[in-house]
Amino acid sequence: MSIAEIISVGTELNLGQILNTNAQFLSSSLAELGINLFYQNVVGDNEQRLCETFLRALERSDVVILSGGLGPTEDDLTRESVAKALGRELVLDDEAVTVLQNQFVGRVMPQNNLRQAHVPEGGFALPNPKGTAPGICIPVSNGKLVFLLPGPPRELQPMFNEAVVPIMREHKLTQGSFFSSTLRCSGIGESAVAELLADLIDRQTNPTIALYSRLGEIDVRLTTRASSLTEAAVIMAPVKGEIVSRLGSHIFGEDACTLASALLQQLATSNYSLSVAESCTGGLVGHMITNEPGSSLSYMGGVVAYANNVKETMLGVSLDTLLSHGAVSEQCAREMLEGALGAFRTDAAIAITGIAGPSGGTVEKPVGTVFVAVGCRGKNNVVRLNLRGDRAAIKERAAKEAIRQLLLLLRG
Amino acid sequence: MSIAEIISVGTELNLGQILNTNAQFLSSSLAELGINLFYQNVVGDNEQRLCETFLRALERSDVVILSGGLGPTEDDLTRESVAKALGRELVLDDEAVTVLQNQFVGRVMPQNNLRQAHVPEGGFALPNPKGTAPGICIPVSNGKLVFLLPGPPRELQPMFNEAVVPIMREHKLTQGSFFSSTLRCSGIGESAVAELLADLIDRQTNPTIALYSRLGEIDVRLTTRASSLTEAAVIMAPVKGEIVSRLGSHIFGEDACTLASALLQQLATSNYSLSVAESCTGGLVGHMITNEPGSSLSYMGGVVAYANNVKETMLGVSLDTLLSHGAVSEQCAREMLEGALGAFRTDAAIAITGIAGPSGGTVEKPVGTVFVAVGCRGKNNVVRLNLRGDRAAIKERAAKEAIRQLLLLLRG
Numbered sequence: 001m002s003i004a005e006i007i008s009v010g011t012e013l014n015l016g017q018i019l020n021t022n023a024q025f026l027s028s029s030l031a032e033l034g035i036n037l038f039y040q041n042v043v044g045d046n047e048q049r050l051c052e053t054f055l056r057a058l059e060r061s062d063v064v065i066l067s068g069g070l071g072p073t074e075d076d077l078t079r080e081s082v083a084k085a086l087g088r089e090l091v092l093d094d095e096a097v098t099v100l101q102n103q104f105v106g107r108v109m110p111q112n113n114l115r116q117a118h119v120p121e122g123g124f125a126l127p128n129p130k131g132t133a134p135g136i137c138i139p140v141s142n143g144k145l146v147f148l149l150p151g152p153p154r155e156l157q158p159m160f161n162e163a164v165v166p167i168m169r170e171h172k173l174t175q176g177s178f179f180s181s182t183l184r185c186s187g188i189g190e191s192a193v194a195e196l197l198a199d200l201i202d203r204q205t206n207p208t209i210a211l212y213s214r215l216g217e218i219d220v221r222l223t224t225r226a227s228s229l230t231e232a233a234v235i236m237a238p239v240k241g242e243i244v245s246r247l248g249s250h251i252f253g254e255d256a257c258t259l260a261s262a263l264l265q266q267l268a269t270s271n272y273s274l275s276v277a278e279s280c281t282g283g284l285v286g287h288m289i290t291n292e293p294g295s296s297l298s299y300m301g302g303v304v305a306y307a308n309n310v311k312e313t314m315l316g317v318s319l320d321t322l323l324s325h326g327a328v329s330e331q332c333a334r335e336m337l338e339g340a341l342g343a344f345r346t347d348a349a350i351a352i353t354g355i356a357g358p359s360g361g362t363v364e365k366p367v368g369t370v371f372v373a374v375g376c377r378g379k380n381n382v383v384r385l386n387l388r389g390d391r392a393a394i395k396e397r398a399a400k401e402a403i404r405q406l407l408l409l410l411r412g
Numbered sequence: 413m414s415i416a417e418i419i420s421v422g423t424e425l426n427l428g429q430i431l432n433t434n435a436q437f438l439s440s441s442l443a444e445l446g447i448n449l450f451y452q453n454v455v456g457d458n459e460q461r462l463c464e465t466f467l468r469a470l471e472r473s474d475v476v477i478l479s480g481g482l483g484p485t486e487d488d489l490t491r492e493s494v495a496k497a498l499g500r501e502l503v504l505d506d507e508a509v510t511v512l513q514n515q516f517v518g519r520v521m522p523q524n525n526l527r528q529a530h531v532p533e534g535g536f537a538l539p540n541p542k543g544t545a546p547g548i549c550i551p552v553s554n555g556k557l558v559f560l561l562p563g564p565p566r567e568l569q570p571m572f573n574e575a576v577v578p579i580m581r582e583h584k585l586t587q588g589s590f591f592s593s594t595l596r597c598s599g600i601g602e603s604a605v606a607e608l609l610a611d612l613i614d615r616q617t618n619p620t621i622a623l624y625s626r627l628g629e630i631d632v633r634l635t636t637r638a639s640s641l642t643e644a645a646v647i648m649a650p651v652k653g654e655i656v657s658r659l660g661s662h663i664f665g666e667d668a669c670t671l672a673s674a675l676l677q678q679l680a681t682s683n684y685s686l687s688v689a690e691s692c693t694g695g696l697v698g699h700m701i702t703n704e705p706g707s708s709l710s711y712m713g714g715v716v717a718y719a720n721n722v723k724e725t726m727l728g729v730s731l732d733t734l735l736s737h738g739a740v741s742e743q744c745a746r747e748m749l750e751g752a753l754g755a756f757r758t759d760a761a762i763a764i765t766g767i768a769g770p771s772g773g774t775v776e777k778p779v780g781t782v783f784v785a786v787g788c789r790g791k792n793n794v795v796r797l798n799l800r801g802d803r804a805a806i807k808e809r810a811a812k813e814a815i816r817q818l819l820l821l822l823r824g
Contacts, residue, residue, distance in 0.1 A: 013439070013452070014439055014443075014449045014451075015439060015440065016437070016438070016443055017440070019431065019432075019433060019436045020431075020435060023425075023432060024425075024430070024431045024432065025428070027426055027427060027428035028429065029428070031426075031428055038426065038458070039426075039453065039455055039461065039465070040426065040454035041452070041454075042451065042452035043450070043451055044450060046450070190483065191484040191524055192522055194485040194486070194522075201485070201486060210423070210424070212424060212430075213483075221429075278698075281699070282695075282707075282711075283690070283694075283695030283696065283699040284695065284699040286690075286695025286698075286716040286718075287693070287694050289694065290692075290694025290718065290768075291694070293769075293803060294771075295694075296718055299718050299719075300719040300722055301715065301716045301717050301719055301722035302695065302715070302716040302718075303714070303715055303716075304688070304702075304713045304714040304715075304716070306698075306707075306711050306712060306713040306714075307713055310713040310756065313755075314726075314755065343726065344722065359705070359706075386519075389542065390541075390542060391703065391705060393566075395702070395703070
C-alpha cells in the first residue's frame with residue numbers, strides 16, 4: 001500500500017481562524033482509495049518551516065499533498081517554497097496562462113495573478129474550474145508525486161476528485177477500495193464494550209475493529225479492503241456475527257441508524273403511534289425524534305411538564321404522588337406515562353422525570369437520578385438511571401436511554 | 413514569545429472520520445494567550461510515529477500539547493508513548509485513582525479504567541469534570557511543559573481553560589494578556605453585519621474585530637492586549653459603543669449569554685412565567701430553554717403539538733382554522749399561543765408552526781416557511797419566516813428566532 005502525507009499551509013490555521021476541513025476531506029478520500037495516511041501537518045506561511053516539513057514528508061511518503069498558499073499575494077508562498085526545496089526553477093506554464101486569462105475576459109488581470117501561472121520545472125498545472133489559482137502536479141524521483149492544491153474547499157474538492165485521483169490511479173498508487181460497516185450500540189460504556197471484545201480487537205487483522213464513543217453511544221466500526229461490497233460483506237460476516245452475539249440488544253442499528261430512527265422504524269412496522277411526557281429532558285426527546293424526516297407518521301406530540309402543577313393538570317399525576325413520592329420517582333414516571341397515553345391516545349409513550357442539576361440533588365436522589373417509564377399496549381417498564389456528567393450530558397443520556405428503553409420493549 | 417506545538421492523536425483523524433475541531437480550539441486559544449504556534453501535527457494511534465513526532469515537537473517548542481488517546485482501551489497509547497519517549501516510568505497517581513473511582517460510585521469500574529490513573533513519573537493529573545480520563549501535565553527540562561488532554565472536545569475545552577491556562581501563566585509562558593469581549597447577535601446575516609461594520613473592520617488595529625457565525629447567530633468579537641480587565645474595557649469602549657449603536661437590537665447579549673439565557677433573565681426581572689407550544693421545532697425550544705440552569709424558575713412547560721388533532725385537543729386550535737388556513741398559518745400560530753397561555757396559565761408564551769422539510773412544502777408555503785407567535789400580558793406579535801437549510805437547520809433557526817422574538821417583545 002502506498003503512503004500519502006498532507007501538509008495544510010496557512011497562518012490562519014495556526015491562529016485558529018478557520019477549521020481545517022480540507023484535512024478531513026483529503027484523509028477520508030485517501031482512506032477510500034486504499035492509500036495509507038500516517039501524518040498530517042499544518043504550517044504557517046513561512047518558507048523555512050514549509051520547506052523543512054515538505055522535505056520530511058517527501059522522504060517518508062509516496063504522495064505529498066499540500067493545500068493552500070497558491071494565491072496571488074505576497075504571503076502565498078507554497079509554490080515558491082516547494083520549488084526551492086526541490087531545487088527546481090519556476091517556469092511559466094502556457095496552459096495555465098491561458099486558463100488564467102480566460103477568467104479575466106473583459107477585465108484587467110492584476111499583474112500579480114501571473115505568479116499563479118508558474119510551476120516548478122517538470123511539473124504541470126491542474127485546471128481549477130472554481131477559482132483562479134491552478135493546482136500543480138510535480139512528478140519527482142522514485143515515482144513519487146507532489147500535488148499543490150488551492151486552499152478554498154470548494155476549489156480543492158473538485159480538483160482532487162477530477163484531477164488528482166485519476167493521476168494517482170494512473171501511477172498505480174491507489175489500491176482496491178475500503179468498505180466499512182458500523183454497529184451502533186447504546187446502554188453500555190466504552191470500556192465495557194472494549195472488555196467484551198478484547199480478544200477480537202487484539203487479534204484483529206481483516207476486518208479491523210475500532211470503537212468510537214459519543215455521549216451515551218458507542219460505534220463499533222469494522223473496515224475491510226475488498227473489490228466489491230459483496231466481497232466485503234463476506235469478509236466481515238464472521239467477525240460481525242461474533243460481535244452481534246456478544247453485544248446483543250446493546251446494538252440498536254447499523255451505519256446511519258440513530259436511536260430515534262430505529263424507534264420510528266420499529267413503531268412503523270406495527271403502525272403504532274407515539275407520545276412523550278418529559279420533565280428533566282425539557283423537550284429533547286421530542287427534538288431527537290422530530291429530527292428524523294417522516295417522524296410525523298408515528299409521533300403525535302408531547303408534553304413538557306417542567307413544573308409540578310403541569311404534571312398534575314396536563315398529565316393527571318396525583319398530588320398525593322407528588323407529595324409522598326416526589327416528582328422524581330418511579331410512581332411519578334408511571335403516572336406521567338399513563339397521562340401521555342391518555343391525553344394523546346397513542347399506542348406507545350415515553351415518560352421521563354429526573355434531576356439534571358447542577359442543583360436539586362439530595363443524598364437519596366443525587367443529580368443524575370432519572371426515572372424512565374415506557375409503555376405500549378399494556379406492556380410497560382420503568383427503570384431508574386444514575387447518570388453522570390453536567391446538565392447537558394445528563395439530559396442527552398437520559399433522552400437516549402429513554403428512546404432505547406421503548407425500543408427494547410417493542411423488540412421484546 | 414514562547415512557542416507551542418499541537419499533536420492531535422488518533423487513527424480516526426487519519427481516516428477522516430472526524431473533523432479536528434480540537435486543533436482549531438487550541439490554536440485560537442494559544443493565539444489569545446500570546447503564544448506562538450508554528451506547527452500542528454496529526455498522528456495515528458502508533459507508538460513509533462507518536463514518539464518521533466513528540467520528540468521533534470519538544471525539541472523545537474516550549475509547550476507541547478497532545479490531545480486524544482487517553483482512553484481505557486488498547487489503542488489509546490498516548491500516555492505510554494510519551495512516557496517511553498521521555499524515558500520515564502508510568503506510576504499510579506493517587507489523586508487520579510480517587511477521581512476515577514468517584515465516577516463509578518454504585519457501579520463496578522472495569523479494570524482497564526485503572527490505566528487512566530497512571531502518569532509518567534514527575535507528571536501530575538489534571539481533573540476532568542466532564543469525563544473519565546484525567547489529563548496530565550509533565551514538566552520537563554529547560555522549563556518546558558507537556559500536556560496530555562482527552563480527545564472529546566467537551567472534555568478538552570474546559571480542561572484547557574481551567575487547568576492548562578493557569579499552569580502556563582504560572583510558568584510565565586503566556587504574554588501580556590488578551591482580553592476579549594463578544595457581542596452576540598441574532599436576526600441578521602453575517603454579510604449584513606460585515607457591511608454595517610465594514611469601515612471599522614477595515615481600519616481595525618486595537619481592538620481587533622472578528623466575526624464568527626453559527627446557525628442563526630453572529631458573534632462580533634473584540635480582542636485587545638492589556639494589563640488588566642479594566643484597561644481592556646477602556647481600550648475597547650469607543651469601538652464597542654459604535655458597534656452597539658450600529659447593530660442595535662440585533663445584539664441580544666454579551667460573552668457567554670445565549671438567546672435562552674437572555675430570555676430567562678428578562679423574564680426573571682419581571683417575575684414572568686413562560687410556556688411554549690411547538691409544532692415543527694418538535695421540542696427544541698423547550699430543550700434550549702431547559703439547557704439553562706435555573707430555567708425552572710420561569711419555564712413551566714410546553715406542548716409539542718406535532719399532529720393536527722393535538723393542536724386541537726391540547727391547545728384548542730379550531731378545526732375551522734386548520735381547514736381554512738392550514739396548520740402552517742398566522743392564524744394557527746395565534747391560536748396555539750392563546751392555547752399555551754390558557755393551558756399553562758403563564759404570563760408569556762411562544763408558539764411555532766412551520767415546515768421543516770424535506771417534504772411538505774408547497775408553492776405558497778415552501779419548506780422553511782415558519783410562523784412564530786409570541787405574547788406576554790396582552791401584548792403579542794406574529795412573524796412569518798422564510799428559513800433556508802436542511803431540516804435540522806430550519807428547526808434550529810426557527811427555535812432561535814422564536815426566542816428572539818419574545819425577547820424583543822419583552823424589551824419593548
